[in-house]
Amino acid sequence: MENNELIPKKHKILDVYAQTDLDITYIVEYHGPLVVGTFLQVSIPRVGEAPISVSDFGDGFVELTIRKVGTLTDEIYNLNKGDYMYLRGPYGNGFDINQYKNKHLIVVTGGTGLAPVKQLVNYFSDNKNEVKKFDILLGFKSPKDVLFKDSIAKWKKNANVIVTVDSANALKTWDDKEGLVTEFISEFKVKDIDEVEVIVVGSPLMMKFTVLEFLKRGIPKSKIWVSFERKMSCGVGKCGHCKIDDTYVCVDGPVFDFVKGETLID
Amino acid sequence: MGFKLSNIEFNDIIKELSKNHKVYAPKRVESRGRFSDTDLILYKEIEAVEEIVYDKKSTYSPKEIITPITQTMFYFNEDGYKEANIDDKKIVIFIRPCDINALRRLDTIFLKNGDTEDYYYKRLREKVTIIMIECKESFENCFCVSMKSNKTEKYDLAVRISDEGVLCTSNTKEFTELLSKYKEVDFKPKFVKKNINVVNVPNITDINKEIFNHEMWDEFNARCIACGRCTTTCSTCTCFNTTDLHYDDNPNSGERRRTWASCHIDGFTTMAGGHNFRKDNASRMRFKAMHKIYDYQKRFGENMCVGCSRCDDICPQYIKFSSTINKISNVLKEGGKDGK
Amino acid sequence: MSLDINTKKLTKNAYRVTKNRNYTALRVRVPGGAINAEMLSIVSEIAEKFGDGSVHITTRQGFQINMIPLDKVDEVNKYAKKLIIGLEINAVHPENGYPAAGTRNVSGCVGNRECPIAQFNTTDVVKRIEKIIFPNDFHFKIAVTGCPNDCIKAHSQDFGIIGQADVEYEYSRCIGCNACSKRCKKVSTEALTPKNGKIIRDSRRCIGCGECVLACPTSAWTRNPNKKYKLVIMGRTGKINPRVAMPFIEWTTEKIITKIILKTYEFVDKYIDRTLPKEHIGYIVDRVGFKEFKNFILEGIEMNDGAKISESINFGGYFNDKDRIFKTY
Numbered sequence: 057m058e059n060n061e062l063i064p065k066k067h068k069i070l071d072v073y074a075q076t077d078l079d080i081t082y083i084v085e086y087h088g089p090l091v092v093g094t095f096l097q098v099s100i101p102r103v104g105e106a107p108i109s110v111s112d113f114g115d116g117f118v119e120l121t122i123r124k125v126g127t128l129t130d131e132i133y134n135l136n137k138g139d140y141m142y143l144r145g146p147y148g149n150g151f152d153i154n155q156y157k158n159k160h161l162i163v164v165t166g167g168t169g170l171a172p173v174k175q176l177v178n179y180f181s182d183n184k185n186e187v188k189k190f191d192i193l194l195g196f197k198s199p200k201d202v203l204f205k206d207s208i209a210k211w212k213k214n215a216n217v218i219v220t221v222d223s224a225n226a227l228k229t230w231d232d233k234e235g236l237v238t239e240f241i242s243e244f245k246v247k248d249i250d251e252v253e254v255i256v257v258g259s260p261l262m263m264k265f266t267v268l269e270f271l272k273r274g275i276p277k278s279k280i281w282v283s284f285e286r287k288m289s290c291g292v293g294k295c296g297h298c299k300i301d302d303t304y305v306c307v308d309g310p311v312f313d314f315v316k317g318e319t320l321i322d
Numbered sequence: 323m324g325f326k327l328s329n330i331e332f333n334d335i336i337k338e339l340s341k342n343h344k345v346y347a348p349k350r351v352e353s354r355g356r357f358s359d360t361d362l363i364l365y366k367e368i369e370a371v372e373e374i375v376y377d378k379k380s381t382y383s384p385k386e387i388i389t390p391i392t393q394t395m396f397y398f399n400e401d402g403y404k405e406a407n408i409d410d411k412k413i414v415i416f417i418r419p420c421d422i423n424a425l426r427r428l429d430t431i432f433l434k435n436g437d438t439e440d441y442y443y444k445r446l447r448e449k450v451t452i453i454m455i456e457c458k459e460s461f462e463n464c465f466c467v468s469m470k471s472n473k474t475e476k477y478d479l480a481v482r483i484s485d486e487g488v489l490c491t492s493n494t495k496e497f498t499e500l501l502s503k504y505k506e507v508d509f510k511p512k513f514v515k516k517n518i519n520v521v522n523v524p525n526i527t528d529i530n531k532e533i534f535n536h537e538m539w540d541e542f543n544a545r546c547i548a549c550g551r552c553t554t555t556c557s558t559c560t561c562f563n564t565t566d567l568h569y570d571d572n573p574n575s576g577e578r579r580r581t582w583a584s585c586h587i588d589g590f591t592t593m594a595g596g597h598n599f600r601k602d603n604a605s606r607m608r609f610k611a612m613h614k615i616y617d618y619q620k621r622f623g624e625n626m627c628v629g630c631s632r633c634d635d636i637c638p639q640y641i642k643f644s645s646t647i648n649k650i651s652n653v654l655k656e657g658g659k660d661g662k
Numbered sequence: 663m664s665l666d667i668n669t670k671k672l673t674k675n676a677y678r679v680t681k682n683r684n685y686t687a688l689r690v691r692v693p694g695g696a697i698n699a700e701m702l703s704i705v706s707e708i709a710e711k712f713g714d715g716s717v718h719i720t721t722r723q724g725f726q727i728n729m730i731p732l733d734k735v736d737e738v739n740k741y742a743k744k745l746i747i748g749l750e751i752n753a754v755h756p757e758n759g760y761p762a763a764g765t766r767n768v769s770g771c772v773g774n775r776e777c778p779i780a781q782f783n784t785t786d787v788v789k790r791i792e793k794i795i796f797p798n799d800f801h802f803k804i805a806v807t808g809c810p811n812d813c814i815k816a817h818s819q820d821f822g823i824i825g826q827a828d829v830e831y832e833y834s835r836c837i838g839c840n841a842c843s844k845r846c847k848k849v850s851t852e853a854l855t856p857k858n859g860k861i862i863r864d865s866r867r868c869i870g871c872g873e874c875v876l877a878c879p880t881s882a883w884t885r886n887p888n889k890k891y892k893l894v895i896m897g898r899t900g901k902i903n904p905r906v907a908m909p910f911i912e913w914t915t916e917k918i919i920t921k922i923i924l925k926t927y928e929f930v931d932k933y934i935d936r937t938l939p940k941e942h943i944g945y946i947v948d949r950v951g952f953k954e955f956k957n958f959i960l961e962g963i964e965m966n967d968g969a970k971i972s973e974s975i976n977f978g979g980y981f982n983d984k985d986r987i988f989k990t991y
Contacts (some may be wrong), residue, residue: 100567105564207363259597285593288591293435294432295563296583296585301612301617302618319531321534354884355881357873358825358885359782390834
């Protein structure tokens with residue numbers, strides 16, 4: 057049984073806080089190496105398993121931000137501080153931080169797409185001398201869907217941050233932008249295309265159109281990085297659900313440059 | 323070198339094996355076919371050679387012995403997990419050359435893909451002894467020759483079964499010893515040399531992006547009903563779902579299971595929240611077809627499809643997978659333009 | 663010159679008294695509507711040689727060969743002999759033509775010789791029933807149909823025999839694709855419900871249509887090879903009270919159904935109103951009462967395990983003669 061890595065292990069929930077009406081962040085006891093952009097299989101025995109991106113990690117903990125979208129996440133929603141969740145992983149390749157060092161880094165996310173890159177954004181925000189320039193464009197559906205508000209406030213001090221919502225619903229207190237992320241890409245001034253690295257994470261549609269905007273501006277495919285979301289189930293390249301072409305998103309991805317990403321036709 | 327055994331003598335061998343093996347072979351299950359008063363040929367445990375259906379193709383492939391349709395992974399209660407046990411007995415399978423070649427595809431997915439060997443596959447696979455059923459002649463629809471899977475040396479024992487008795491030859495010491503007391507004869511298994519159904523398998527380097535979006539797939543929106551039979555009978559399809567359930571009388575205990583899944587059946591790519599990556603039947607057909615004859619090869623070096631043609635035998639809509647492969651080849655020949 | 667004909671004898675010989683004076687029509691029994699080309703050519707030969715070449719295909723799957731001169735009946739019977747023997751109709755003296763006409767041709771849908779949905783070989787069952795009940799002068803209409811779709815309209819017969827798939831579920835073969843439950847909901851009775859990646863079957867709802875077996879991609883659903891049938895009874899058209907046959911027994915066997923039919927002949931023999939030229943079985947049951955009928959015909963019959971028998975039947979239909987329900991003041 058020791059070599060059966062498909063059996064999840066019990067992890068204590070250290071803290072829980074709500075991000076939005078639908079998104080909750082769990083700080084879970086975790087020891088072991090993690091990489092930004094990877095995911096864990098989160099289980100509630102009796103209910104099932106789901107792939108959840110690592111949104112942050114540190115000494116002895118992992119942060120998981122979970123959106124209530126199905127039966128399993130409904131169950132997870134009921135968990136409190138001191139309860140346990142079951143984890144296996146981490147799975148996937150994640151982002152290679154070194155790829156972006158000393159570059160002009162542009163990160164564009166849509167909705168919960170921010171979670172898998174949050175730790176990376178944190179890193180470069182804290183170590184802003186490690187990037188030449190740092191642009192962040194974060195899109196959400198509406199003001200009440202904005203995630204990681206404290207972090208965003210912090211990033212705003214160290215990077216060029218644009219926060220936009222599809223619709224602010226005429227909310228007076230909303231003093232950020234309104235509109236789709238694709239409308240703001242022109243605001244990033246790129247001096248040297250060779251120095252740019254772009255990360256785009258969001259829904260399939262958001263990624264498609266955002267990447268298109270960057271391509272239009274002459275950014276090479278090899279410098280655009282996307283993180284695919286698929287129905288990852290086993291996490292170890294066996295069950296077949298996340299396969300696209302010859303690629304198993306769970307083991308080869310979820311992070312791809314767009315040279316590869318473009319070939320992945322569902 | 324080989325041996326000739328009467329059915330009675332061969333049944334002694336089966337009896338001997340049965341002491342510490344479960345012996346599986348294609349067996350007729352009467353009146354359990356899809357239509358009333360038709361039979362199924364399924365892999366079942368047997369006790370005698372006479373039970374083996376050697377002159378027909380089995381409806382389903384032997385994969386269900388090693389990757390069971392439903393497989394409990396572990397049980398759980400408030401305290402934790404308990405791994406599901408398996409039978410102590412080893413496994414003997416009477417299996418045809420194409421299906422032996424299919425077994426290598428299963429091995430590739432479960433043991434080689436990703437960074438880990440699949441625990442549940444491995445523990446059953448390790449138990450398997452292979453007895454090859456000789457296939458001298460092709461059945462209807464078979465295209466094993468086109469898929470280069472008509473031949474194999476990967477067997478422990480090869481048999482030619484007939485009503486008069488069994489001719490066999492072995493690649494292992496164990497079987498040769500077991501057979502040594504029987505009549506020695508010259509026997510070498512023959513393999514299918516030619517199928518009526520010849521398939522032009524495209525060269526993977528010729529596959530281009532256009533073929534993915536080609537209109538040749540559109541007809542399957544109307545023709546394919548997404549029933550999944552082609553994948554459940556397929557000897558190389560390996561996809562599975564994982565589900566948890568709890569027992570009605572004790573909601574705190576339950577189990578996690580694997581069950582076969584199919585890329586043709588609804589829900590295969592549906593994520594929590596409802597987004598579905600391949601909604602229409604044409605794209606599912608294309609996904610399966612390309613996996614069988616293109617992307618698997620790109621990743622692992624040989625085509626996935628072995629040409630057993632069970633999918634062609636079973637499709638209720640008369641969709642012939644072998645024709646689909648030919649269509650792909652034709653479209654590529656015409657430069658990926660309109661394939662009509 | 664008018665002929666001297668015993669019309670009672672004529673009709674029992676399967677000839678009709680038609681509106682065309684001096685001409686009759688022969689009714690050819692074709693059990694289950696199953697006929698081969700050779701027999702078909704004899705029908706055509708009789709029509710050409712003796713009739714005006716026209717043939718009517720009856721609703722009971724027989725042929726009515728029209729415009730046969732009444733004085734040719736004996737000659738026609740020589741030809742009919744070939745049909746009687748070829749179609750395996752019981753007759754001690756086939757050269758004399760059909761020995762009876764009261765018990766009608768047993769009709770049947772094409773069944774599983776061709777139909778993918780049918781649960782059994784209807785033609786074989788029809789032939790076995792025909793062998794047992796014919797010849798008989800009592801007016802019985804029987805039809806056999808392969809599945810609850812009831813293509814033969816067994817519901818308008820005195821006895822309608824409907825194939826039921828006694829489906830069995832192999833839990834471990836089920837992949838939870840829900841093809842069966844979706845199909846059942848769409849085309850049948852919603853007897854199947856998905857649960858935990860498997861299926862729960864409500865046996866009270868299941869009518870044995872077999873759609874789940876047809877839909878299942880892994881053969882988790884199969885049919886028990888022991889055939890089961892539903893018997894619907896006392897359906898009819900006609901002037902007084904047309905109505906649909908109602909379920910009497912479900913999940914029973916051919917043997918039991920055959921016994922019930924035979925017992926019903928005894929029942930008719932006992933209760934028929936002989937002052938009438940003929941009395942249909944349904945009206946006899948109406949007159950005598952369902953309870954009495956049920957007790958009579960089930961006496962001595964041992965039911966199979968799992969058979970379901972109707973406690974009471976509300977036949978319904980409608981009455982053309984309103985005085986039967988409305989009293990005129």
